[in-house]
Amino acid sequence: MRFKLIYNILLLSLISCNSKSDRLTTDGKELNLKTLEKTTESELKTEELNWPSAEKAMSFLKEYGNENSENKVVLKTRLGNITIQLYDDTPLHRANFIFNTKRKLYEKTIFYRVVPDFMIQGGNSDYDKTLEMRASNSAYYVTNEVQANHIHKKGAVAMAMTYIDNPEMKSAQYSYYIVIGKIFDAAVLEATEKEYKIKIPEENKLIYKSLGGTPHLDGVHTVFGEVIEGIDVVEAISKEKTDSGDWPINDVIIDCEVLKD
Numbered sequence: 001m002r003f004k005l006i007y008n009i010l011l012l013s014l015i016s017c018n019s020k021s022d023r024l025t026t027d028g029k030e031l032n033l034k035t036l037e038k039t040t041e042s043e044l045k046t047e048e049l050n051w052p053s054a055e056k057a058m059s060f061l062k063e064y065g066n067e068n069s070e071n072k073v074v075l076k077t078r079l080g081n082i083t084i085q086l087y088d089d090t091p092l093h094r095a096n097f098i099f100n101t102k103r104k105l106y107e108k109t110i111f112y113r114v115v116p117d118f119m120i121q122g123g124n125s126d127y128d129k130t131l132e133m134r135a136s137n138s139a140y141y142v143t144n145e146v147q148a149n150h151i152h153k154k155g156a157v158a159m160a161m162t163y164i165d166n167p168e169m170k171s172a173q174y175s176y177y178i179v180i181g182k183i184f185d186a187a188v189l190e191a192t193e194k195e196y197k198i199k200i201p202e203e204n205k206l207i208y209k210s211l212g213g214t215p216h217l218d219g220v221h222t223v224f225g226e227v228i229e230g231i232d233v234v235e236a237i238s239k240e241k242t243d244s245g246d247w248p249i250n251d252v253i254i255d256c257e258v259l260k261d
Contacts, residue, residue: 057140058092065095072259073101075122075230077111077252079237082178082230083259084157090145093159093171093224100174101256105134109174111252113245116238117182118214121160122254123175134174141170142222150223151204152179153213155234157225171222178227178234181213192216 052060071094075082086094100106100123108127114120125131142159146169152158156179159171184192189205192198196216200208208215227234240248 051137052140054138054140057138058143061092061095061099061142064099065091068095068098068102070098070258070260072228072261073097074257074259076255076257077233077237079252080230080233082233083228084225085228086157086225087147087150087223089147090150090222090224092142093145093222096142096171096173097176097224098258101258103133103137105130105137105174106254106256107133109254109256111237111254112247113177114238114240114242114248114252115246117180118238119177119179119181120234120237121175121177122252123160123172140173141166142173144169144171145222145224146219147223148201148219151207151213152181152215152217152221152223153207153226154179154181154211155227155231156213156223157227158217158221158223161221169220179213179217180234180238181208183210183212184208184215189215 052064071086071088073084073086075084086097088094106123107125107130109123109125109130111120111122112124125134141161150156158177158179160175160177161169161171184205186205186209189200189208192215193200198216198219200215200218204215204218207213237248237252240250240252242248
């Protein structure tokens with residue numbers, strides 16, 4: 001029987017079983033409980049403080065980003081791999097994504113909402129170990145880092161967010177989406193501007209006419225990266241058969257890995 005996670009609806013109009021029950025994981029290193037007495041109390045306390053509190057999350061991410069400069073992540077799925085380039089000029093979002101990946105907070109997550117010609121959304125999980133780890137981490141929102149030069153073109157990666165009681169348009173902690181969108185002609189772009197009361201710059205219109213995307217989300221959600229390999233995998237995932245809630249019938253499970261430069 002399939003148990004789905006319970007999560008706040010994020011509107012877009014959007015380790016292995018090998019007798020390791022006697023082990024802890026600290027900063028990605030296994031620590032055998034039999035040798036735990038050899039680890040000083042101060043060392044354990046320092047490790048614990050590496051998790052951000054909600055109040056200090058943004059300062060934590062700023063410091064974490066300075067110490068962790070990686071900007072490529074690969075998402076591994078049964079349909080293939082997706083390689084993402086993270087932008088350096090959205091530093092809090094880059095650091096948050098790298099932190100979530102390195103700390104295994106994206107372990108066995110799922111693309112839980114897929115919509116053809118729109119986007120695929122991932123980042124949540126019903127994997128027990130991941131949920132346990134997340135429960136020990138503080139809940140926070142990431143400060144909006146919208147950049148005019150990062151638009152919702154096909155392949156763009158952005159963070160989801162709630163539209164309820166969120167005037168500063170802060171991003172979700174875990175949920176992200178990858179844009180598919182569609183190709184627009186001049187008339188549809190004009191209609192989109194009128195419907196959403198936005199002005200699409202001419203240079204962006206050229207991209208939406210040739211590559212496609214979802215222009216009505218520009219200036220709202222923070223785009224913090226883009227797919228550099230595997231856009232065909234993104235499209236394949238979007239075509240998976242889904243239930244009435246856009247959740248794939250056959251789970252598309254994601255394993256994340258930070259790529260070294």
